[in-house]
Amino acid sequence: MSTYNKIGFIKGGQLARMILQQTAGFGIKSYVLDDDPACPARELCDDFSLGESSDFDDVYRFGKKLDLLTFEYEHINIEALKKLQSEGLPVYPDPKILEIVQDKGLQKNFYKDHDIPTSEFRLVAGRPDLATCTNLLPAVQKTRRAGYDGRGVHRLDTAGDYATAFNEPSIVERRVDFEKEISVLLARNAKGETAVYPTVEMLFHPIKNLVEFLLSPANIPKDVDAQARRIALQIAGTLGVVGVLAVEMFVTKEGAVLVNEIAVRVHNSGHHTIEANCTSQFEQHMRAVLGMPLGPTDATSAAVMVNILGGEGFEGPAKYEGIPEAIGMGGVYVHLYGKAITRPFRKMGHATVVDANANEALRKARQVKDLIKVKA
Amino acid sequence: MSTYNKIGFIKGGQLARMILQQTAGFGIKSYVLDDDPACPARELCDDFSLGESSDFDDVYRFGKKLDLLTFEYEHINIEALKKLQSEGLPVYPDPKILEIVQDKGLQKNFYKDHDIPTSEFRLVAGRPDLATCTNLLPAVQKTRRAGYDGRGVHRLDTAGDYATAFNEPSIVERRVDFEKEISVLLARNAKGETAVYPTVEMLFHPIKNLVEFLLSPANIPKDVDAQARRIALQIAGTLGVVGVLAVEMFVTKEGAVLVNEIAVRVHNSGHHTIEANCTSQFEQHMRAVLGMPLGPTDATSAAVMVNILGGEGFEGPAKYEGIPEAIGMGGVYVHLYGKAITRPFRKMGHATVVDANANEALRKARQVKDLIKVKA
Numbered sequence: 001m002s003t004y005n006k007i008g009f010i011k012g013g014q015l016a017r018m019i020l021q022q023t024a025g026f027g028i029k030s031y032v033l034d035d036d037p038a039c040p041a042r043e044l045c046d047d048f049s050l051g052e053s054s055d056f057d058d059v060y061r062f063g064k065k066l067d068l069l070t071f072e073y074e075h076i077n078i079e080a081l082k083k084l085q086s087e088g089l090p091v092y093p094d095p096k097i098l099e100i101v102q103d104k105g106l107q108k109n110f111y112k113d114h115d116i117p118t119s120e121f122r123l124v125a126g127r128p129d130l131a132t133c134t135n136l137l138p139a140v141q142k143t144r145r146a147g148y149d150g151r152g153v154h155r156l157d158t159a160g161d162y163a164t165a166f167n168e169p170s171i172v173e174r175r176v177d178f179e180k181e182i183s184v185l186l187a188r189n190a191k192g193e194t195a196v197y198p199t200v201e202m203l204f205h206p207i208k209n210l211v212e213f214l215l216s217p218a219n220i221p222k223d224v225d226a227q228a229r230r231i232a233l234q235i236a237g238t239l240g241v242v243g244v245l246a247v248e249m250f251v252t253k254e255g256a257v258l259v260n261e262i263a264v265r266v267h268n269s270g271h272h273t274i275e276a277n278c279t280s281q282f283e284q285h286m287r288a289v290l291g292m293p294l295g296p297t298d299a300t301s302a303a304v305m306v307n308i309l310g311g312e313g314f315e316g317p318a319k320y321e322g323i324p325e326a327i328g329m330g331g332v333y334v335h336l337y338g339k340a341i342t343r344p345f346r347k348m349g350h351a352t353v354v355d356a357n358a359n360e361a362l363r364k365a366r367q368v369k370d371l372i373k374v375k376a
Numbered sequence: 377m378s379t380y381n382k383i384g385f386i387k388g389g390q391l392a393r394m395i396l397q398q399t400a401g402f403g404i405k406s407y408v409l410d411d412d413p414a415c416p417a418r419e420l421c422d423d424f425s426l427g428e429s430s431d432f433d434d435v436y437r438f439g440k441k442l443d444l445l446t447f448e449y450e451h452i453n454i455e456a457l458k459k460l461q462s463e464g465l466p467v468y469p470d471p472k473i474l475e476i477v478q479d480k481g482l483q484k485n486f487y488k489d490h491d492i493p494t495s496e497f498r499l500v501a502g503r504p505d506l507a508t509c510t511n512l513l514p515a516v517q518k519t520r521r522a523g524y525d526g527r528g529v530h531r532l533d534t535a536g537d538y539a540t541a542f543n544e545p546s547i548v549e550r551r552v553d554f555e556k557e558i559s560v561l562l563a564r565n566a567k568g569e570t571a572v573y574p575t576v577e578m579l580f581h582p583i584k585n586l587v588e589f590l591l592s593p594a595n596i597p598k599d600v601d602a603q604a605r606r607i608a609l610q611i612a613g614t615l616g617v618v619g620v621l622a623v624e625m626f627v628t629k630e631g632a633v634l635v636n637e638i639a640v641r642v643h644n645s646g647h648h649t650i651e652a653n654c655t656s657q658f659e660q661h662m663r664a665v666l667g668m669p670l671g672p673t674d675a676t677s678a679a680v681m682v683n684i685l686g687g688e689g690f691e692g693p694a695k696y697e698g699i700p701e702a703i704g705m706g707g708v709y710v711h712l713y714g715k716a717i718t719r720p721f722r723k724m725g726h727a728t729v730v731d732a733n734a735n736e737a738l739r740k741a742r743q744v745k746d747l748i749k750v751k752a
Contacts, residue, residue, distance in 0.1 A: 001696055001699045001700075001710060001712060002699075002700070017400070021397055021400040021401070024393070024397040024419075024420060024714075025397070025710060025711030025712050025713070025725065026710075026712065027696070027712040027714065027725075043400075043422060044400060044420060046419060275654075278651075278707065278730065279709075283709075287703070291700075292699075292700050292703055292704075293700060293703050293704035293706075295703070295706070295707070295709070296706055296707055300676040300677065301676065320377055320403065323377045323378075323668075324377075324378070324667075324668050324669060327663070327668055327669050327671070328668075328669035330669075330671070330672055331654065331671070331672055333655075333659075333671070334377065334401060334402075335401030336377060336401050336402065336403040337401070338400075338403065349401065349403075354654065
């Protein structure tokens with residue numbers, strides 16, 4: 001369907017799995033690199049390579065099989081990607097963007113350099129530098145590398161919290177007294193065409209820093225929405241993203257929009273697009289990287305997405321409870337990721353609740369969350 | 377997600393492929409039996425068995441691996457299915473239904489026995505019996521077995537056409553002077569719960585007897601629609617279908633509805649449900665056979681589906697033209713079936729055009745049909 005045939009994905013988690021699922025009709029030959037031989041995308045890909053995304057040789061060797069390389073994960077050996085690119089392999093999004101996204105310090109500097117609103121911050125080399133951050137308190141310390149889903153994050157309420165802080169290169173951000181967390185998902189292709197999805201709103205799990213409910217559309221004033229979309233488009237254009245970009249933002253009590261972080265890949269905040277938007281984020285990402293025209297992003301319904309997480313206290317072969325009951329509520333769609341082993345809070349799947357009435361969708365989603373249990 | 381884990385499909389064409397694609401999140405282990413090692417579903421299934429659907433041993437041996445067996449094709453060895461069922465394997469839909477559907481003579485008798493409106497007909501053993509059918513002229517002769525997509529069909533305009541007719545067990549049907557051909561798709565689970573899709577209208581290719589455009593919803597009067605839905609539900613209930621049932625019907629110039637034929641499987645007339653209805657026919661079939669609650673069938677938009685057929689005069693490795701241009705029109709979704717080899721009129725894929733305005737969707741679908749070419 002495009003001029004590219006052999007398409008590589010680093011790595012093969014649920015995001016790659018859903019890309020392969022949603023684009024099984026694209027006529028491509030799919031290659032996956034992952035360090036887990038039982039990774040979710042393995043069942044759906046045409047060719048699987050066992051290897052580390054951080055290893056130069058593994059990534060380079062993988063890339064030499066391909067016509068085009070894309071990712072569902074950002075912590076990849078950049079040197080290998082740049083060498084592949086210099087040897088003629090299209091790599092989308094560009095490794096230069098990954099380099100920025102891999103490092104929360106570079107990410108924050110990028111926002112500052114381009115007048116993109118974000119919370120006040122300082123870069124620190126380690127624990128001793130925290131003394132220079134007292135004017136930012138109460139704050140959050142985030143390690144510059146490899147933090148996600150709440151890992152690598154430390155609260156700094158007072159100077160007394162410095163002693164237990166990370167002693168490694170980090171950013172210290174003034175804590176934002178936010179009203180809401182929202183996300184703008186968009187796709188951009190190499191021609192610079194963009195397609196922006198309706199803004200969504202995230203409700204996080206109070207303890208684990210994981211999205212608990214995702215509401216589409218976000219319940220925010222029009223001008224806030226317009227700001228958020230403008231910022232997301234500015235980031236996509238400035239970085240020259242090719243593929244899907246997710247921009248997570250805080251909305252402050254005063255209605256200001258501040259960028260929290262970005263992901264240059266399909267994203268948890270776009271899973272509902274399978275059922276609730278004209279074109280899913282997974283199809284859209286592939287259209288973008290393959291150089292195809294983008295699809296319409298309109299919502300066909302209000303929707304709430306709920307992650308299905310491994311139950312606390314269970315580790316081992318996953319057993320699911322309550323799925324028929326959840327589905328029986330009507331308008332409930334369950335996606336399991338094919339992970340054999342459950343662990344507490346592991347993302348095992350998600351459910352999307354579709355309802356013309358947004359409140360009703362959220363009410364059902366709360367029930368779905370109570371009904372579906374992952375045990376071992 | 378259900379009590380069944382190992383699910384078998386006979387065979388592995390595009391219908392099974394799309395079931396596997398749409399239900400990749402169901403957490404099942406999928407087995408496929410097909411006589412073509414390059415069949416479309418092979419890439420997406422967990423376990424592939426090479427074998428003939430008509431062969432007792434192939435079907436029986438395949439079934440012994442499974443927790444549940446279903447089909448995307450009707451011409452299967454019934455004795456093997458019945459033996460598997462008697463040994464405790466759930467087989468959906470029931471082999472007794474397949475037995476009726478495999479034989480157009482039994483199908484017609486079923487309609488007659490249950491007062492289901494259908495065109496006047498007579499069963500004949502072969503060519504010599506045609507002389508008894510003169511009162512049905514102009515008529516159509518259809519072989520009782522193994523005819524589909526226009527094969528096994530012979531026009532009988534006058535007695536002069538008898539000489540070139542099939543000399544095998546057939547039905548002879550009075551030709552219906554119909555206004556439209558429509559299809560009602562529904563799903564029914566083992567509890568007897570049903571979910572009926574909005575009625576669709578089919579526009580056939582004038583030469584090859586293949587659906588060219590499928591319009592959802594059908595443009596028919598309410599009372600005709602109500603008749604059609606009532607008939608489809610009657611058939612599903614009387615047969616005790618578990619799974620998806622497609623009922624193809626003629627609407628006469630007088631507004632009468634006559635059953636043409638049925639398929640007890642997912643069907644070409646439901647491909648648009650992936651994009652244009654709340655629950656796709658593929659997910660719905662699996663919900664039904666797995667004993668899960670059915671999903672809502674509401675249309676989210678008007679849609680037109682167009683089959684992507686192998687171009688005339690081309691046979692060999694398939695090359696596609698015009699797909700980016702078609703997709704670029706907006707609201708156009710292409711599904712290729714992963715068939716390496718094209719042949720004239722082979723079903724290589726389909727495209728669904730989604731538009732709030734049904735006329736606009738049809739206009740675009742005609743353009744899509746002109747744009748997308750399958751060559752070798």
